[in-house]
Amino acid sequence: MAQVTPDSPPATEPLLKVRGLEKHFGAVQALYAVDLDLPAGYVTALCGDNGAGKSVLTKCISGVYQPDHGQVFWEGMPVHVRSTRDASRLGIETVYQDLALCDNLDIVQNMFLGRERLRRAFLDEDDMEREAAKTLASLRVTTVRSIRQPVASLSGGQRQSVAVAKAVMWNSKLVIMDEPTAALGVNQTRQVLDLVKRLRDRGLAVMVISHNLNDVFEVADRIAVLHLGRMVTQDKASAFDRQSLVEYMTTGSLSRTARRDAPAETS
Amino acid sequence: MARIEAPDLPPDPTAAVEAAAVEIPPELVAQTFGEYARAYAARIRNGESGVLPVVAGLVAIMVVFEVISPNHVFLSAGNLVNLFQQSAVFMVLAMAETFALLLGEIDLSVGFVGACGGVIAVQLVQPATTKWPWWAAILAALAFCAAVGALQGTIITRLGIPSFIVTLAGFLIFNGVMLILLLLGPFSGYPNLNIQDPNVQVLFNLMAGTIDPTVSWIAMAIMVLGLGVFLWFGDQRRRKSGLVAPPVGLTVLKIALIAGAGIVVVAISDINRANFGTLAGVPWVVPIVLFVLGAWTILLERTKYGRYVYAIGGNAEAARRAGINVALIRxxxxxxxxxxxGIGLILYASYIGGMSNNVQGGQYVLFAVAAAVIGGTSLFGGRGKVIHGVLGGLVIGGIYNGMYLQGLDVQRIFIVTGLVLLAAVSIDALSRRAASAGSSARV
Structure with missing residues (x-):
C-alpha cells in the first residue's frame, strides 16, 4: 500500500481543529489548553501514557463530555458538539474499544442498528443487506463468510472490521478508533491496520488511540502526544523515532541525548 | 471449535473464519439442499440446534405416552384436541414471557396479572351486572393488563429495580387484586361463563367452541397458501438479487411442512371425538393461539421494535449508544x-367456564418460563423466538396430559416437569458456554 506521508504538514484547513481545550472534573484538571489538528486524508495517532487524557480528549471531540474552555472547529467553522448524535450529524464516528456490537445480531443488523431502513413499516432486510455488503466490499472486508452470520461467530479482527464499517457507512468524515488492535493477534492486527489505511486513502480523517508503538509507526502519518493533560508535541510521524516517542510519552519532553537521531523539533 | 486454534498450527488468517463456520446458521453458506443438510448436522453436533431438541422431545413424549397410555388413547383425536386446549394457556403465557426473557429480564407476575384480566372479562359480561359486549370486556381486560405491565416496566426501567423484585411484588399485589375483583357482584360463589346468553357464550366458546369443518379447511388452505406465497416470493426475490437466501429445496420443504401441519391439525380436529353424538371441528383456541403467534412473530422479527428488543437483550449498552430509547422499548x-x-388467562376462564380463587397463578408463571426455555428461548436474553413458547407449551401440556392419563398424581407430574425444565435450562447454559468458549478462543 502506498504510504501517503507528506513531507510538509497539510496546507489546507484541517477537518477538525481543537484550540485551547480544557476539561476538569471537580478539582482534577484532565486537559490543559490542548490544541489538536485532524486533517482529512491523514491518520493521526494520539499517544500518551495512562492518565494522560487521551480518553477525555476523545470524548470531548465525540460529544460524550463538554469541554470547559476552548473551541472546536469543524471544516473551519466553530462548532459545539453537545452529544454523540451531534457528532454523528457532523460526520464524527467513534469506534469504542468494546466495539458496542450485539453478539446475537448478525453483521447487517449490527451495521444498521438504530438506523434501520423500512419498507411499509417493516424492516427492509434486502436493502440493508445490499448496502452493508457494498460498504464491506469497498473496505475489502472479505474474510467473513456471510454477512448474515451472528457477530458472536466472528473473530476479533472481523468484529473490529464490522465496527469500523458500521462507523464508515454513515458518510462519516472523521473516524476515531480507541485501541483498535488491543487484544488482537498478529494477523487480525494486520487486517485492522490495512483497514485504517484504506479509510485514509478514501480521504477520511482517522484518529487512532494506541499504546502499541509498532502500530503507531505502521499506520500513523501524524503523531500527537499527550502528557499529564498537556499536548506536548504534534508532528508528522517521520519526525519521531521509537526512542523519542517513548520519551515524549513518559516525560513529556525530549532530552538532548534522545534528540540526536530525531530531526529538529520546533520547541 | 478450539481445536482449530491448536498451537501447532501456523497462524492462518482464515483459521478463525473456518472456526466460525460451525456456528453460522446453515442457510447462510449452503447453496444446495445437500450442503444445507450437512451444515445443519454440523451445527447440531455443536449444540446450536434451534428447535430440534424440543421437536424431538415432543415426538418422544408422543411415542412414550401412546405406548404406555391405557388403551393407547394418547394419540386419539379427542385427547389430542384436549391436549392442545390444556396446553393453550401455557403456550400463550410462554409467548408473553418471551418478551421479558428476550430482554434478559423475567416477569413473575404474568399469572396473576393475567388472572385479573380473566376476572375482569368474566365480570364485565355478566348479564346480572354490567352486561358488556364480549369484545368490549376482552378489550377492557387486555387494556388493564397492558397498563399494569407498563407500570411495572416503568418502575423497573426508571427506578432501576430488578424485574425479579418488581414483578415478585406484582405477583402478590395482583393475587390480592384478583381475589377482590372475584368477590365483586351479587354472586353466590364466583362469576361463571356457563350461562345461556349468546354474549357470554362467545367467551365460553373461545376454548371449546368449534369451527365448521368446511370453514376450517378453507381457512387453513388460505393461511397455508398465503404463508407459502410469502415465503416463496420472498426467498425467490433474494435469490434473484444475489442476497443470502436458502436453496429452493429448503423453501419447498418449509412450505410443505406448514401445509402438512395444517392438514394434520384440521383432519384430526374433524374426526368425531364425542362418545355420544358428534363433536368435530377445529376449536377456536387454535386460530387464537396462531393469531398471537403470528402477530408477535411479525412484531419481533420484522419491525424496528422487535429488532431493538433483541439488540437490548444482546448488548444494552450497544443499543443505547446506537440511539435506541432503551427504557421505552423495555x-x-x-x-x-x-x-x-391477559389473553392466556381469558382462555383459561373459557376453559374452566368462569373464574375462581383456584387459579394457580404462581404455578402458571413457572410453567410459562419453563415452556419458553424448553422451547429454546434463552434465560440470558437476546436469543429466542415466539414459536419456542408454543412448542415448549405443548411439551409441558403433553407431559401433564400423558401423566394424567396414567392416573399419576400431581406430585409426580411436578417432579417430571421440573426435571424436563432443568434439562432444558442445562442445554441452554451448556450451549452458551460452548459458544463463548469458542469465540474467546478465536479472539
Whole structure:
C-alpha cells in the first residue's frame, strides 16, 4: 500500500481543529489548553501514557463530555458538539474499544442498528443487506463468510472490521478508533491496520488511540502526544523515532541525548 | 471449535473464519439442499440446534405416552384436541414471557396479572351486572393488563429495580387484586361463563367452541397458501438479487411442512371425538393461539421494535449508544408481556367456564418460563423466538396430559416437569458456554 506521508504538514484547513481545550472534573484538571489538528486524508495517532487524557480528549471531540474552555472547529467553522448524535450529524464516528456490537445480531443488523431502513413499516432486510455488503466490499472486508452470520461467530479482527464499517457507512468524515488492535493477534492486527489505511486513502480523517508503538509507526502519518493533560508535541510521524516517542510519552519532553537521531523539533 | 486454534498450527488468517463456520446458521453458506443438510448436522453436533431438541422431545413424549397410555388413547383425536386446549394457556403465557426473557429480564407476575384480566372479562359480561359486549370486556381486560405491565416496566426501567423484585411484588399485589375483583357482584360463589346468553357464550366458546369443518379447511388452505406465497416470493426475490437466501429445496420443504401441519391439525380436529353424538371441528383456541403467534412473530422479527428488543437483550449498552430509547422499548415489552398474559388467562376462564380463587397463578408463571426455555428461548436474553413458547407449551401440556392419563398424581407430574425444565435450562447454559468458549478462543 502506498504510504501517503507528506513531507510538509497539510496546507489546507484541517477537518477538525481543537484550540485551547480544557476539561476538569471537580478539582482534577484532565486537559490543559490542548490544541489538536485532524486533517482529512491523514491518520493521526494520539499517544500518551495512562492518565494522560487521551480518553477525555476523545470524548470531548465525540460529544460524550463538554469541554470547559476552548473551541472546536469543524471544516473551519466553530462548532459545539453537545452529544454523540451531534457528532454523528457532523460526520464524527467513534469506534469504542468494546466495539458496542450485539453478539446475537448478525453483521447487517449490527451495521444498521438504530438506523434501520423500512419498507411499509417493516424492516427492509434486502436493502440493508445490499448496502452493508457494498460498504464491506469497498473496505475489502472479505474474510467473513456471510454477512448474515451472528457477530458472536466472528473473530476479533472481523468484529473490529464490522465496527469500523458500521462507523464508515454513515458518510462519516472523521473516524476515531480507541485501541483498535488491543487484544488482537498478529494477523487480525494486520487486517485492522490495512483497514485504517484504506479509510485514509478514501480521504477520511482517522484518529487512532494506541499504546502499541509498532502500530503507531505502521499506520500513523501524524503523531500527537499527550502528557499529564498537556499536548506536548504534534508532528508528522517521520519526525519521531521509537526512542523519542517513548520519551515524549513518559516525560513529556525530549532530552538532548534522545534528540540526536530525531530531526529538529520546533520547541 | 478450539481445536482449530491448536498451537501447532501456523497462524492462518482464515483459521478463525473456518472456526466460525460451525456456528453460522446453515442457510447462510449452503447453496444446495445437500450442503444445507450437512451444515445443519454440523451445527447440531455443536449444540446450536434451534428447535430440534424440543421437536424431538415432543415426538418422544408422543411415542412414550401412546405406548404406555391405557388403551393407547394418547394419540386419539379427542385427547389430542384436549391436549392442545390444556396446553393453550401455557403456550400463550410462554409467548408473553418471551418478551421479558428476550430482554434478559423475567416477569413473575404474568399469572396473576393475567388472572385479573380473566376476572375482569368474566365480570364485565355478566348479564346480572354490567352486561358488556364480549369484545368490549376482552378489550377492557387486555387494556388493564397492558397498563399494569407498563407500570411495572416503568418502575423497573426508571427506578432501576430488578424485574425479579418488581414483578415478585406484582405477583402478590395482583393475587390480592384478583381475589377482590372475584368477590365483586351479587354472586353466590364466583362469576361463571356457563350461562345461556349468546354474549357470554362467545367467551365460553373461545376454548371449546368449534369451527365448521368446511370453514376450517378453507381457512387453513388460505393461511397455508398465503404463508407459502410469502415465503416463496420472498426467498425467490433474494435469490434473484444475489442476497443470502436458502436453496429452493429448503423453501419447498418449509412450505410443505406448514401445509402438512395444517392438514394434520384440521383432519384430526374433524374426526368425531364425542362418545355420544358428534363433536368435530377445529376449536377456536387454535386460530387464537396462531393469531398471537403470528402477530408477535411479525412484531419481533420484522419491525424496528422487535429488532431493538433483541439488540437490548444482546448488548444494552450497544443499543443505547446506537440511539435506541432503551427504557421505552423495555417498558413496552413488559406491557406486551402482561397483555399477552391477559389473553392466556381469558382462555383459561373459557376453559374452566368462569373464574375462581383456584387459579394457580404462581404455578402458571413457572410453567410459562419453563415452556419458553424448553422451547429454546434463552434465560440470558437476546436469543429466542415466539414459536419456542408454543412448542415448549405443548411439551409441558403433553407431559401433564400423558401423566394424567396414567392416573399419576400431581406430585409426580411436578417432579417430571421440573426435571424436563432443568434439562432444558442445562442445554441452554451448556450451549452458551460452548459458544463463548469458542469465540474467546478465536479472539
Amino acid at each position: 417498558t413496552v415489552a413488559f406491557a406486551l408481556c402482561s397483555m399477552t398474559a
